[in-house]
Amino acid sequence: MVTRAIARAQKKVEDRNFEIRKSLLEYDEVMDTQRKQIYGTRQEVLEGFDLRDKVLAMFDRAVLRACETYGGDADGFAGWFHKTFGGEVSSDAAAGAVAGEDGDPTHVFERLEELYDQRQGTVGEETMRKLENYILLNAIDSRWKDHLHAMDSLKAGIGLRGYGQVDPKTEYKREGFELFSRLFEAIEDEVTSLILRIRLAGEEGTPAPSTSGELEAKGMGPGTELDAEAMARRQAAAQGGQGRRPVQRRALPASQAFDAMRQQQVQAQRMRAAQQAQATQQEGGDKEAAPAKTEAAPAEAAGFEGVGRNDACPCGSGKKFKKCHGKAEA
Secondary structure, eight states: OHHHHHHHHHHHHHHHHHHHHHHHHHHHHHHHHHHHHHHHHHHHHHTTTTHHHHHHHHHHHHHHHHHHHTTTOHHHHHHHHHHHHSSOOOHHHHHHHTSGGGOOTHHHHHHHHHHHHHHHHHHOHHHHHHHHHHHHHHHHHHHHHHHHHHHHHHHHHGGGGGGGTSOHHHHHHHHHHHHHHHHHHHHHHHHHHHTTTOOOTTOOSOOOOOOOHHHHHTTOSTTOOOSHHHHHHHHHHHTTOTTSOOOOOOOOOGGGHHHHHHHHHHHHHHHHHHHHHHHHHHHHHHHHHHHHHHHTGGGGGGGOTTOOTTSBOTTSSSSBGGGTGGGGGO
16 A cells, blocks of 8 residues: 555656656757747858848848838838938838838839949949848847847746736747747848948948947947948957057958958967967967975075974975975984
């Protein structure tokens, strides 16, 4: 009878532990699905797969969202278009795009593709691919980090939803999906606001009008120079080099700007590794030099004649003479 009672209690404990593990797995599946999707998109960008089509699709989705926001306000939509893409759109196209359910943004899409082709013709196809790669990766990485923090905060307090007679796991999945949808919208908004407006070193033409201070704070606002000189100035400022005169360097062509950035990052990593190795060698040299100083102490024992072995050492160390300068006599 006691054995059966123990078996029942053990089964209850095991069932409870199983439910806990199952619940944790259901929470983790939400993040696992999102992680696979965002990493898949990032891998496609790294491989340079259909970057032009991806960017144009982002343009179209950003325009559709703006049409809903500026419904019936053609002037507001035209202002948003100029602020975001750095180009102009005709009043007829703007009015047709924000005409509610009967709106047709086709002419706006065509205008965007025209601006895109002009931009590609200015910087070159190869540079345009690198520019798309850089901006897409930067947007995905920065926004994904923010999304992870948001999901952690959601998970930390989702258990309290049970007091409201709702299933916490269901609420976590629903709100997690909403956050993930806003993540892609934030990525698209950042990419579309930069891809046609960012300026490369040596590129002719006036900078496009500025948008938000957030982009300028990131160093990716209008007129941003993506060359070795700009990177050197930023690194000097980060290392406390304010007040020093920046070294004048020749700006690289636009097609080599991104390669120069990667080379400087590699050089900076090598310099940090060399400094760490030098510091390690100095610490090792100090440790080896210390015993040499202590070994010289017994050689001075000849100057302490008449001192008893158990007396305090005259050197003031507080040790007995036989444990200090009297070692040479032993």
